[in-house]
Amino acid sequence: MTQIKQLIVIVAIVLTGSIQSQTDYEKAMEKAFSLWEVEGLTAAEQFFERIANAEPNEWLPNYYVAQINSLKSWEEKDANIIKAQLDKAQTFLDVAKSISKDNPEILVMQAHIYTNWVVFDGAFYGMKYGATISELYEKAYRLAPENPRVVFSKADWGYGSAQYFGQDTAPYCKEIEKSLELFANFKPETNFSPTWGKERAEQVLKECK
Template sequence: MIRLVTVLVIFLVSQVIASQTKFEQGMQKAFTLMAQNKNDEAANAFERIAQVETDNWLPYYNLALLKARTTFQMADKKKVAVEIKAAEEFADKAAAISPDNSEIYVLKAFINVAKIVMDPMTNGASLSPETIAFYQKAIALDKSNPRAHSGLVEFEMGGARYFNQDLSPYCKRLKATIALYDNFKPASKFHPNWGKEWVVGVLKECGSDDEAAEEVDQEVTEKVEGIILTVNVPNVTSDKGVLRFALYDKATFMKTPLDGQVAKIKDGAASIELNNVAPGEYAIICYHDGNNNDALDYDENGMPKEDWGMTNNPVLMGPPTFDIAKFTVENKSLDLTIKF
């Protein structure tokens, strides 16, 4: 009976890992490339996804955001202009798919900010009214969008700073947006969820020494620096196919994973990196998809034909549980080994 239950559970786990769509796998890869500062590769990945997912605004949104963000690190104005033009085109494509989207209006305002930074004398006065209007439209569409509120305050603060005005009213308004970030829940892990770390940085310039702000700052710093989980499987029986990994916490175990990755096999070994993992307790399950069919295969007796394993490498006397596979992430990166 235990053997039958274990087989059924393994089957369910394989289906959950395999249930990640091509879109989810592609987006996860693109975000990982961004986290590694491989911006050109990330942009190419988003563009490939956009060409396939023609009714999804997220790939074009992230393309535009990525293009705009990279301009702040460029000194060559000609290159900046090229990237900003591309960002505007991708933002327009996202808007065509999802009109009246609060996040896209924030994006358009952000692109305007990049244009102003590129040439403040030319663009500052001409683009300011439109930029403010973009943020106001974003707030009207979604009053809970923290990026819309903080973006507007930061933009107005920039003007006040330019004219040497008192910044304390703006700092107070900006600090209030932290609660919006704390209460915000994105529709998925691929939906916009950025901005809080930047707000905390601006609050530092405001001279805020409030204890709550310091706690937020510490939390964001840990997230930005990122905890990396490196997962190694050293004893794969064949280089054919791929290894599929799924990361869970206690609430998601045996359900939809927090993250899923696919790794190529070389000389009987494979490894992955999971980036920006928050402190907490997790478990990882992986299996060898030898024929690359997105599923764990079984023989005629219902036993797995392909190898699988989980963190802590437990000897199972029943179905897998979170407690026997769990490990703790604290404040440093970890190297983990799963053996088949």
């Protein structure tokens, strides 16, 4: 057997072993992300729910159900639909919190859910959640100052607030630029850990300039 053939056989054995060694949880998470990419948010949401029910010690499936419902709510105008989506997001995020304490990714998602409410009705929910959102980002930053989603989300909230109140946005734009450097070097803890945010950071930075 030639060296090339030997190498091909070795690679095939390694890949086969890797596939066989995957847990049911890992296979299910891969399928959920595949559904997200191919069939969209609702199909992925339903599958993440199934994983969350089957894996009560895993925070990530609950996190992604919360994230999907948050994403759905950004463009929604119907108050009843928004309430149903954000209530569901909160329910699943509360489960994620109970599994993983003081998790900066969960803190950021909590801030996003509250921001959904503010976007829907700023006059009411801005007063209710504005200070809490800032506190969540401060806590997340203390826990993970090198996490790009933390740095960007905190700066993005500050940038939007500064625009609203007619204040200088330059310091927040600097932080958004810093977040892009962090995104470039970020390595998620697992194959399924959050990696989102870079594209949005690039978009906001363009607005800054």
